[in-house]
Amino acid sequence: MTVPGGRLVATVKLSTDRDVARARQAVSRAFDDLKARAIRKTRFVTAVSEIARNAVTHGRGGEMSIFVHDRPPGVSVICSDNGPGIENTEQAMSDGFSTGRSMGKGLGGARRLADTFELVSSPGSGTVVRMSGTA
Amino acid sequence: MSNAVGIYAVEDVLLVSIKDDITDSDVIELQDGLSEEVVRTGARGVVIDISALDIVDTFVGRIFAQLSGVAKLLDAETYIVGMRPAVAMTLVELGMTLPESNMALSVSQALRRIRANRTR
Numbered sequence: 001m002t003v004p005g006g007r008l009v010a011t012v013k014l015s016t017d018r019d020v021a022r023a024r025q026a027v028s029r030a031f032d033d034l035k036a037r038a039i040r041k042t043r044f045v046t047a048v049s050e051i052a053r054n055a056v057t058h059g060r061g062g063e064m065s066i067f068v069h070d071r072p073p074g075v076s077v078i079c080s081d082n083g084p085g086i087e088n089t090e091q092a093m094s095d096g097f098s099t100g101r102s103m104g105k106g107l108g109g110a111r112r113l114a115d116t117f118e119l120v121s122s123p124g125s126g127t128v129v130r131m132s133g134t135a
Numbered sequence: 136m137s138n139a140v141g142i143y144a145v146e147d148v149l150l151v152s153i154k155d156d157i158t159d160s161d162v163i164e165l166q167d168g169l170s171e172e173v174v175r176t177g178a179r180g181v182v183i184d185i186s187a188l189d190i191v192d193t194f195v196g197r198i199f200a201q202l203s204g205v206a207k208l209l210d211a212e213t214y215i216v217g218m219r220p221a222v223a224m225t226l227v228e229l230g231m232t233l234p235e236s237n238m239a240l241s242v243s244q245a246l247r248r249i250r251a252n253r254t255r
Contacts, residue, residue, distance in 0.1 A: 016158075017158040017159040018158050020158070020159065021156050021157070024189070024190065025156065028189055038219065038220075038221040039220075039221040039225075041189070041221070042189060042190055042219070042221035042222055042224075043221075043224075043225050043228070045190050046190045046191075046192050046225050049192040050192055050193060053159065053192075053194060095230060105229055106193045106194075109230070112228055112229075113228060
């Protein structure tokens, strides 16, 4: 359900941590418009926060497009970054794997919190994450 | 400090309020500023009210854990209060149960516990 039938409601440039907060707020508003339950919104906005931060801190910035879906009601995002790409995507998504000081729970956590999750990346080509959450 | 965070000294406890548009740098600034305030005021407790937060992700959770650890070394107990049920459920799914921090449902409950622990 990631893009077909989705209505683009916002595009957020991601270059600073202020932009990560903006992405969270935009997705949060989309869930509010759908009158989603708090838990549905919190889960997906948390996933969005992890993915947007990764784009800023590891991906040299990027962009997130936010789509609203009516049937079934939900929100999906496409987040693409300008980073070096990920060599081993399965390893990157396993809990505890980190290239920096973090605990390495972000990417795997986002995958668990989203209803659909797809990550496409290869060295030199940046990373694209598509994920969706029902309202 | 950015206006997304407020630190208020109430007797020997520092009350911290956080707004929902807080950024990662605000959180790091809070961590630095708070440890200095604990020493400067001789606070015995820190109470962080997160009731305005829609989400707590792995970054914010990690900083809360560090902040609680630093405050403990400076002889102050940290309580996180006002966590929304949806935030708690999401943190468990992220594998972040924040064992370093004490939890309380409200500011007054946290204050009572800090006082009780001190007279023991």
